[in-house]
Amino acid sequence: MNYIGYYFNIEPLQPAAEILIAELGEVGFESFVENENGVDAFIQQEDWHENILDSIQILQSDEFKITYSTEEIEQVNWNEEWEKNFEPISVKDMVSVRAPFHKNPNLTYDIVIEPKMSFGTGHHETTHMMIEQLLSLDLKEKDVLDMGSGTGILAIFAEMKGAKHTDAIDIDEWCYENALENIERNQCSHIDVYKGDVGLLKDQRYDLIIANINRNILLNDLAAYHGCLKNGGILLLSGFYVEDVTALRAAAENLGMKYDGKLEKNNWVSLKFLN
Known part of the structure; x- marks a missing residue:
């Protein structure tokens, strides 16, 4: 499976980079790498078409100068790119997220991820906040759902925190395969990975849902999600901006869930709800 890579140079960088990522995600781009010059974005070749950028409004803005180049990327080249660009991180000085070639910093939790094309290394604000959210929860003997699981990083951390079982679901084949690899790499034995979407959730019940x-x-x-959440269960959401909070909070509360706080990082937000 080949990808098309777009390499955007942005001046000034923010908030244009965040807006660009959001708009590209709407038209099918599924992986992003932010850097000091802009954003690298990737889409499966089969989902690409020559007019893919026509609806990206930020590219028409006079407030920012955005230029880009493109290339076709073969799957076998991606590990080399991550080895050049993926730096280890820590969350609250308790959780390390690193690639196999990084030294173990010996924090309380050590997650080893080889991300390839999959989203979820802890570098992006949303993944970082979700790790923070999980760090604060008691997951012992809990049944967990990780929707949009990407690399499997959150499912892996849920097991490290004591979850009894986790279902990890992602619609992308690459994410599915990558999550399986990372789960094995972290010696997890209570995670099942599925390729699909919300249609797989029939008759399932969870103590915690991560989306x-x-x-x-x-x-x-x-x-x-609400239909699969046990009474007293927790729903953690992220992947959106501050300006989206009102709509998401209203939708969750209309379903009977109780708002229980948020985390915010560089205009990205994670919300917590109780059932």
């Missing part, structure tokens, strides 16, 4: 996707998908699938 780090985007605003539109979250709004569309909230009712399904």
Whole structure:
């Protein structure tokens, strides 16, 4: 499976980079790498078409200068790119997220991720906040759902925190395969990975649901999440901006869930709800 890579140079960088990522996500781009010059964005070749950028409004803005180049990327080249660009991180000095070639910093939790094309290394604000959210929860003997699981990083951390079982679901084949690899790499034995979407959630029940996707998908699938959440269960959402909070909070509360706080990082937000 080949990808098309777009390499955007942006002046000034913010908030244009955040807006660009959000708009590209709406038209099918699924992986992003932010850097000091702009954003690298990737889309599966089969989902690409020559007019893919026509609806990206930020590219028409006079407030920012955005230029880009493109290339076709073969799957086998991606590990080399991550080895050049993926730096280890820590969350609250308790959780390390690193690649196999990084030294173990010996924090309380050590997550080893080889991300390839999948979203979820802890570098992006949304993944970082979701790790923070999980760090504060008691997951012992809990049944967990990780929707839009990407690399599998949050499912892996849930097991490290004591979860009894976790279902990890992502619509992308690459994410599915990558999550399986990372789960094995972290010696997890209580995670099942599925390729699909919210349609897989029939007759399932969870103590905790994690959904780090985007605003539109979250709004569309909230009712399904609620239907799978046990009484007293917790729903964690991320993948959206501060300006999306009102709509998402209203939708969740209309389903009977109780708002229980948020985390915010560089205009990205994570919300917590109780059932």
